[in-house]
Amino acid sequence: MRLLAFDGRMGASGDMLLGALVAAGADPSVLSPVEDALDVTYRVHEVDKNGILATKVDVLLAEADGGDPRGEGHADDHRHQPETEDGDDDEHGEGDGDDEGGVDAGHSHQHQYRRHDHARGESAHSHDHDHAHSHDHDHDDPTHAEGHGPHRTYPEVVDLVESMDVPAGVVADATAIFRVLGEAEAEVHGTALDATHFHEVGADDAIADVVGVCLLLNDLGVDRVVTGPVAVGGGEAEMSHGTYPVPAPAVVNIAAAADWSVRGGPIEAELLTPTGAAILAHLAEGVETLPSMSVESSGYGAGGWDFSDHPNVLRAVVGDGGSRLVRDEISVLETNLDDATPEVLGGLQETLKDAGARDVTIVPTTMKKSRPGHLVKVVVKPEDAERVAYRLAVETGTLGIREHGAGHRWTARREFETATLDVDGDDYEVSVKVGSDADGVVYDRSAEYDDALAVANETGLPVREVMRRAVDAVASDDNE
Known part of the structure; x- marks a missing residue:
């Protein structure tokens, strides 16, 4: 089984996922159908992140600088162009001095969610991902494609993706990812999915991120995608509706429906974007540790932050996962009951699964003094164990619940x-x-x-x- 594992301990965004997949061996030339359908081009180059050589993928306007329609320095074969972030060629101009927060002075991250009010004015429908971060490159620079293109609704995005000359599986994955994004935004704003305007996430560069990731993943030919817990960062972010704590509301909604877990830190900055969260929510299963695998290739996708002690990169590892079944990290909860009524026992399946249990088994047994009783065994994800244990306690009145700790099961x-x-x-x-x-x-x-x-x-x-x-x-x- 060919396995792709992401290490998201420094978060994830669309451009980081693009870079990680290219660095892990995907062929960037498969991205050409997106360039044919949109007024953008991909620029693939290498940057240094705290001593780690990482791949950066920028989405540029196709007619940048009025010259090469694919952008300055962009080769038709999408060759990597090694550059350092300190050099004059780096269009993001990331510096090397640290400010008091550990972030390079004058630099803010280059994720795809940005407010560019100079280009389109303040919108009554601006969403939580319209982060008002500053950027070290000139906002009037026409090269970068952030926010370029119309603000589309979910049906309009689907129509655009379906019109692209890409495999059917890529269309299915990309439209599913946009549905995850749309439902998260609709829940935040109390709107219907089809009426929700994506704004930044429906702009050309964000579509290039989502469809591009799906194309690169298709090129890698993996059978299973997993991710460890994904870092969201911390602190606050300025958005069009005011100042919100990190993670952003849409990210919280996406993570709630995802199979993987999130964790705060390790930096006071926004590390997980809605696009990155939605892509992983659709594609990846959650694991606590890197599964057993024979590594074939690996690589790092660069983000836009520079920190003094934490390289802002997303690692991707590709290899043979060995097993033909899926390894699922679990814990097992157990308790003995000698006074539960049939009605309570009959309802445990539903109530415990509502709390997050994966499986519930009730086994008749003999208790002390030969009293009849029941052994309740509950399979849970490790991160859900405490919540499910509490629900088991209040439903049955048991005074003690055993946990067998994190193990795993093999599932189809x-x-x-x-x-x-x-x-x-x-x-x-x-x-x-x-x-x-x-x-x-x-x-x-x-x-x-x-x-x-x-x-x-x-x-x-x-x-x-x-x-x-x-x-x-x-x-x-x-x-x-």
């Missing part, structure tokens, strides 16, 4: 497909869970009982027959 990839059954001329839908290994080989299909029971009640067919037909229908579709 699970997807749901919908089977449509024709019964006496009427169509009925049943969800079918499909289990497969990391290579996509399906080895189990099982119909969802509740769906099958509803169809059985309406049609008079036995539940077993409905489940059999649903599994057969999905298997037939998969084999076509």
